[in-house]
Amino acid sequence: MHVLLVGLGNMGNKYFWKLEELGEKLVLCDIDPNKEKKPYPFYCHFGDIKEELKAVIVAVDPKEHVGIAQEFLKKGTPLLLEKPPALSSKEFDRIKDYPNLYISEVESYSVCVDFLQRPKKFIKIERFGRAKGYISPLWDLAWHDLYLLQRISKNIVLRDLRIEKNIWTLEGYIDEVPFSLSVAWEHPEPRRVWNIDDRLMLDFGNERVYEDQKVVKEEKRDKLKLMLQDFLRGTYDPQSLERAYINLRILESLS
16 A cells, blocks of 8 residues: 655655655655656646555645645545644634544654753743745744643743744743743754753754753654654554644634
């Protein structure tokens, strides 16, 4: 049986190379015929696919996510959907109750996640990326940190959103402790860092953990590979759906 990959853009290509490394039998789909990758079966429309599928991965423009995903979910095929899974919680309502749906949470496979803990004083998060995404830095970048915050507590309350010099800063409280989350596209100094109480530093970019400014753990993990392995063997965290829904509600509240 085959794994279908829908979308061969930036993220789709990352999935492609990792699935190939895992030795999966692939079927590829993209609206651009120039993205065909021999010798794999290739289609420009997912409705034309003839191969028997064991799983589907969708990594296209988020505005197309729900429509494409629903076609496979209603057949019972396990499906991994890139983030954000929809452009609104109302749109996500169309698919969120399918038990065979999973939402990409690649940062959950970082060594830094093993050290997540409730803050006593504050959390300061910076996620500054090199590239540009589809919707906004909040939807593209802060999405990761919002689902990671939920691994500490779902008691997240927003207070303010500021945009200064292309840096978007979200402020709020987690368990009544203040946090700030700053994100930016195309930043000259890319980084992905959490500062918890000025004592614990989680460097997601370099897969390194500091306590009191000393490195206590460093482990380079192939996060995408680990996520795909979990998905394909049926051990992926089903709570990704709930976290995605909460993320959508949080982001909607800012618009």
